[in-house]
Amino acid sequence: MSDQRRVLIVDDYEPLSEFLKISLTDRGFDVTTVGTGAECMELIRSGFVGTVLLDVRLPDTSGLDLLQAIKLENPILPVIMITAHASLEVAVEATRRGGFDFIPKGTQITERLEVSLKNAFDHLHLKLKVLEYESSGSADKLNFSNFLTVSPRMNDLMATLRSVVNSDVAVLIEGESGTGKELIARAIHSNGSRSAKPFVAVNCAGIPETLLETEMFGHEKGAFTGAASRRTGRFEAANGGILFLDEVGELPMSLQAKLLRVLQEKTFERIGGNTPIQVNVRIISATNRDLMEEVKAGRFREDLFYRLSVFPVRLLPLRQRAEDIPMLAEHFLLKYKKEEGKDIKGFTGPALDILKSLRFPGNVRELENLVRHAVIVATSGEITDTDIQTTLRNHGIQIAPQPGGGAPQPAGYYAQFKLRDRLAAVFPTFESLVPMEALQDEYLRMAVDAAGGNVTRAARRLGIGRATMYRRQKVGE
Ligand SMILES: Nc1ncnc2c1ncn2[C@@H]1O[C@H](COP(=O)(O)OP(=O)(O)OP(=O)(O)O)[C@@H](O)[C@H]1O
Numbered sequence: 001m002s003d004q005r006r007v008l009i010v011d012d013y014e015p016l017s018e019f020l021k022i023s024l025t026d027r028g029f030d031v032t033t034v035g036t037g038a039e040c041m042e043l044i045r046s047g048f049v050g051t052v053l054l055d056v057r058l059p060d061t062s063g064l065d066l067l068q069a070i071k072l073e074n075p076i077l078p079v080i081m082i083t084a085h086a087s088l089e090v091a092v093e094a095t096r097r098g099g100f101d102f103i104p105k106g107t108q109i110t111e112r113l114e115v116s117l118k119n120a121f122d123h124l125h126l127k128l129k130v131l132e133y134e135s136s137g138s139a140d141k142l143n144f145s146n147f148l149t150v151s152p153r154m155n156d157l158m159a160t161l162r163s164v165v166n167s168d169v170a171v172l173i174e175g176e177s178g179t180g181k182e183l184i185a186r187a188i189h190s191n192g193s194r195s196a197k198p199f200v201a202v203n204c205a206g207i208p209e210t211l212l213e214t215e216m217f218g219h220e221k222g223a224f225t226g227a228a229s230r231r232t233g234r235f236e237a238a239n240g241g242i243l244f245l246d247e248v249g250e251l252p253m254s255l256q257a258k259l260l261r262v263l264q265e266k267t268f269e270r271i272g273g274n275t276p277i278q279v280n281v282r283i284i285s286a287t288n289r290d291l292m293e294e295v296k297a298g299r300f301r302e303d304l305f306y307r308l309s310v311f312p313v314r315l316l317p318l319r320q321r322a323e324d325i326p327m328l329a330e331h332f333l334l335k336y337k338k339e340e341g342k343d344i345k346g347f348t349g350p351a352l353d354i355l356k357s358l359r360f361p362g363n364v365r366e367l368e369n370l371v372r373h374a375v376i377v378a379t380s381g382e383i384t385d386t387d388i389q390t391t392l393r394n395h396g397i398q399i400a401p402q403p404g405g406g407a408p409q410p411a412g413y414y415a416q417f418k419l420r421d422r423l424a425a426v427f428p429t430f431e432s433l434v435p436m437e438a439l440q441d442e443y444l445r446m447a448v449d450a451a452g453g454n455v456t457r458a459a460r461r462l463g464i465g466r467a468t469m470y471r472r473q474k475v476g477e
């Protein structure tokens with residue numbers, strides 16, 4: 001990670017560049033100094049990776065032109081401009097040409113530089129990580145580095161996952177929608193000993209029970225009206241490989257029993273058949289519910305739960321690892337600017353600030369959609385806060401000011417997400433839960449407010465009687 005410490009100082013005023021060299025070397029940076037634009041470009045062309053500190057006035061060229069030349073040669077290098085003659089125009093022009101920061105020469109220069117360099121290297125690190133991913137990530141060769149994350153907790157998780165890729169233990173991946181459950185399941189497959197064998201997914205949600213059963217186990221010819229020929233199910237298709245049971249929490253009770261039997265006996269019969277079929281599949285399942293809660297509520301068989309969750313994995317919602325947002329946004333930007341054929345360098349700071357402040361009930365998928373949309377609406381070479389706001393508005397999100405003037409928060413657009421995810425966005429942790437009664441009182445009051453004070457209308461919307469509403473005696477207090 002030596003790239004993380006390399007600094008190139010381009011300044012013809014030797015006393016200053018020597019002073020900076022000494023103080024930055026002291027702080028652990030690996031510093032090179034040059035006095036001209038020509039020398040600077042030579043180093044950049046020969047593959048320098050690090051942060052450039054650039055004086056605005058140079059003997060052979062202007063710092064602003066040099067900035068542009070550096071950006072053309074290697075757009076990911078952060079360039080910090082330093083100048084004795086700070087002026088707003090130059091600062092604006094530097095930003096427009098892709099400068100990372102602008103620092104006036106003065107007494108505070110080392111302190112300011114230290115902060116700026118830290119940000120610059122964070123930025124560079126993300127860019128490098130995304131690039132590495134882009135170059136390694138041909139679609140059929142998934143690996144764990146496809147799951148981009150800088151969150152320490154998620155990285156620990158990835159490390160433990162690597163230890164089970166070659167075993168046959170059943171993995172249960174829990175996480176809200178859009179947290180990357182399927183991505184992880186596929187990564188386990190392509191990194192493990194079954195990678196040459198099929199990865200077959202079954203979505204257990206939203207299919208009528210009988211269809212789902214056919215889907216999983218297949219049927220014999222004439223098994224039922226319309227079964228004109230024999231059909232093999234997903235279990236057979238996955239033989240030797242991995243069967244991915246998506247949304248396993250939605251599996252109907254009768255199929256839970258059947259699945260359990262298959263897992264215990266490793267054989268099953270097609271519907272309408274009686275020849276036992278032997279299969280060797282590894283099961284990975286995913287759910288956006290808390291499956292243990294489903295067990296407690298009597299909706300999911302406990303014995304099946306233990307079979308499926310030999311190795312449980314819980315993916316954090318994006319809002320609990322906001323540090324991942326800039327890198328993921330950058331990653332999706334690279335993806336969609338190519339698709340849209342647009343030349344967009346990155347996000348402005350305020351644009352990233354908005355992204356970081358959102359709750360993302362739809363997690364990474366939602367971020368991906370937002371970035372994609374922002375790429376489409378962007379009119380300049382960067383995605384600005386205005387572009388993000390336009391995107392949010394187009395998605396039906398009003399950025400309402402938070403009470404107390406906090407970060408902007410979308411309102412009114414959560415309707416597209418499951419109630420459970422919406423609640424999870426408001427009560428993300430055990431500690432944040434409030435007593436039932438308090439929640440109910442507040443909800444009733446809110447409903448009446450939203451109905452413009454019309455109790456009857458509010459009651460109708462909530463599906464309760466007016467009398468009940470009044471009986472709670474909280475309304476209109
Ligand atoms: N850490 C990540 N790095 C890169 N891309 C990611 C990451 N997490 C999720 N994605 C992308 O976000 C999208 C949603 O991920 P995925 O389909 O795996 O989520 P999921 O948890 O299965 O969601 P659902 O519960 O809604 O099915 C995909 O396009 C995926 O490639």
Ligand SMILES: [Mg+2]
Pocket residue numbers: 181182246
């Ligand atoms: Mg999924």
